[in-house]
Amino acid sequence: MSARPAFALAALAAGVVLGGCATTTAPGGAPIDTRHVSVNQDSRVLFVVLHYTVANLADSLKVLTGPRDEVSAHYLISDDAQPVVYRLVPEERRAWHSGASHWRGHAMLNASSIGIEIVHPGFRERADGTREYLGFPKAQIDTLIPLLKDIVQRHGIRPERIVGHNEVLPQNKEDPGPMFPWQRLADEGLVPWPDAQRVAAQRALFERQLPEVTWFQQMLARHGFAPLAGGVLDEPTRRTISALQMRYRPARYDGTPDAETAAILHVLVTPP
Numbered sequence: 001m002s003a004r005p006a007f008a009l010a011a012l013a014a015g016v017v018l019g020g021c022a023t024t025t026a027p028g029g030a031p032i033d034t035r036h037v038s039v040n041q042d043s044r045v046l047f048v049v050l051h052y053t054v055a056n057l058a059d060s061l062k063v064l065t066g067p068r069d070e071v072s073a074h075y076l077i078s079d080d081a082q083p084v085v086y087r088l089v090p091e092e093r094r095a096w097h098s099g100a101s102h103w104r105g106h107a108m109l110n111a112s113s114i115g116i117e118i119v120h121p122g123f124r125e126r127a128d129g130t131r132e133y134l135g136f137p138k139a140q141i142d143t144l145i146p147l148l149k150d151i152v153q154r155h156g157i158r159p160e161r162i163v164g165h166n167e168v169l170p171q172n173k174e175d176p177g178p179m180f181p182w183q184r185l186a187d188e189g190l191v192p193w194p195d196a197q198r199v200a201a202q203r204a205l206f207e208r209q210l211p212e213v214t215w216f217q218q219m220l221a222r223h224g225f226a227p228l229a230g231g232v233l234d235e236p237t238r239r240t241i242s243a244l245q246m247r248y249r250p251a252r253y254d255g256t257p258d259a260e261t262a263a264i265l266h267v268l269v270t271p272p
């Protein structure tokens with residue numbers, strides 16, 4: 001079924017010649033003239049937020065499409081050997097995936113983002129109750145990257161606006177976790193990555209004197225995280241530092257400020 005014949009008939013009925021002139025009629029009969037297009041516009045989609053589902057494919061589909069949990073995502077990447085990309089919500093509609101999120105001065109990112117869920121357990125709990133985070137199959141990342149490139153290209157999304165759920169909601173979320181291969185996305189030109197030489201030089205300086213907690217709070221906010229205050233290493237500050245570490249220094253993400261974390265943050269926030 002195509003809407004085109006009906007459109008053509010309506011346009012002809014309105015006395016419009018198709019082809020040379022892009023005029024049609026609005027509901028109510030007033031003419032719509034689309035010949036003057038403003039350059040002052042961009043996509044409503046400003047961010048991409050990446051997630052893992054914890055659940056398997058069948059449960060993920062149920063949760064993300066059914067009425068019970070009131071959550072969804074635009075895309076779901078399956079964990080099949082040859083992954084399938086499920087489009088659960090059209091890109092021009094809002095999906096409900098990022099909650100009371102914040103990034104770079106924008107809040108409630110559902111309205112301005114595309115959400116991508118990856119079918120993945122996230123972690124396994126060890127006998128002592130600690131988590132062992134699990135790696136992502138290469139096939140899923142190989143599926144994600146061209147999808148991301150296409151989204152970025154169509155919507156003009158800036159590299160620093162491709163983020164993890166844990167970065168936009170560090171107090172509640174860990175996904176996509178410390179095993180997500182952010183560096184591979186950086187190698188593909190999709191996201192920024194701090195220059196290793198600059199980090200090493202800056203780290204040597206910070207090893208002599210570690211910045212105060214206030215400095216970390218200010219720099220984390222400047223990087224994009226929700227504002228932190230008080231100058232105290234409280235739970236919100238630790239969780240935010242941990243989110244930064246999960247992405248850029250996944251070998252240790254305990255939320256403790258250290259010279260390497262400070263150096264990474266400094267380089268991310270201070271362009272060369």
Ligand SMILES: [Zn+2]
Pocket residue numbers: 050051052097165173175
């Ligand atoms: Zn999530």
